[in-house]
Amino acid sequence: MIGAVTESAVDAREATRARIEAAALDLFTSRDFETVTADEVADAAGISRRTFFRHFATKADAVWGDFHAHVVRLEELLAATSDDQPVLASICAAYVEVNDYPGADLPLLRERMRLILTEPALQAHSQVRYADVDQVVAEHVARRTGCRPESLVPRLVALSTRAAATTAFETWLAGDGSLADDLHAAFDQLAGGFPTLR
Amino acid sequence: MIGAVTESAVDAREATRARIEAAALDLFTSRDFETVTADEVADAAGISRRTFFRHFATKADAVWGDFHAHVVRLEELLAATSDDQPVLASICAAYVEVNDYPGADLPLLRERMRLILTEPALQAHSQVRYADVDQVVAEHVARRTGCRPESLVPRLVALSTRAAATTAFETWLAGDGSLADDLHAAFDQLAGGFPTLR
């Protein structure tokens, strides 16, 4: 193994980060998000309050794993799509792929999403995180359609596909099907202009 | 003037509320939202910090006028729509109607929306306010389609029409056309399943 010693520092940092994340999710699940203080999470993770905020800029951020990595991955998936595929289909496929978790991680994902979608403070915070996703999607649409990312169609596609993804998460949480199926169902409705509404 | 005396109490309350709102919008416009403290807004409005938080639960709430009234009005407009009209058309019409401001108020609306759409803290806060709108729209769609408001189509229509409205506000802010036109353009794209994307 190369540099096993030098890795230890990084590993330790990642380990504490994971401990904080686990402790936070645990506490936020057993009680309301707002009633849990940062001190309590820090105590449960065995670190100081100050260190908690060195690992996570916000109490809310402890709920989102490494979300930035997901955004980057989504960007790569979109960049790799073929131009033959319809734009909406490429976005749907990318959303499905980036949310393709191994079965063992699904309970964790459920809890995360339940918190984000139901706790008001987290729901508010999500808007800021999702803004990055919107920008990535809008740039992809702009690339495909040849217009600016800030113009109507790219922005609308970005926001409404995210609406589809959010709705899919809602129905996934309420039921017991697969997330991929729910995503496809929502995207089909959207791409078809809501056929069931005449 | 009729009842000038008895009205004075209510009028005074509404007047201070309006003063706070004006002072807040003024300060948030001239500087960043986050750098303006509640104390400064209170001082500018000639009231105490404590009183500020009696009129507005949150610093962010001072930016939104009487938003609850708008939600109620939207609900009434949706309830009054004819069943002959396609669902999306009725929602579009309601959005257009509820955002039909007199020309003199447009600069104010522009400033409000610019803040809400660009300042991260306000963008996050907006999610909580818009959740009420989503619920009202979802219930309307549920009424029209005969399914539960929490099911896929009502929720997706609610979230994606709000996405359309948000996008319309973005393009309206960037350009110099009418808000109604931008709303119609966005809703047309959405209802047509994004025809320009093949």
Place this chain on the structure above:
DNA sequence: TTGTGGCGTGGCACTCGGTGCCACTAGCGT
């Protein structure tokens, strides 16, 4: 072995948003 420099950490003090509590005052009806 002995520096020495970097990095993660803990503790402290501070700002600011938001809340509960109490006391004061002005207007109103009796």
Place this chain on the structure above:
DNA sequence: ACGCTAGTGGCACCGAGTGCCACGCCACAA
């Protein structure tokens, strides 16, 4: 004149987040 009510200001408090400093640990060089 009396009490009632509603709006207000002041105060103390909590919790999120930040800047600062000092400590300890580990790698690396002499």
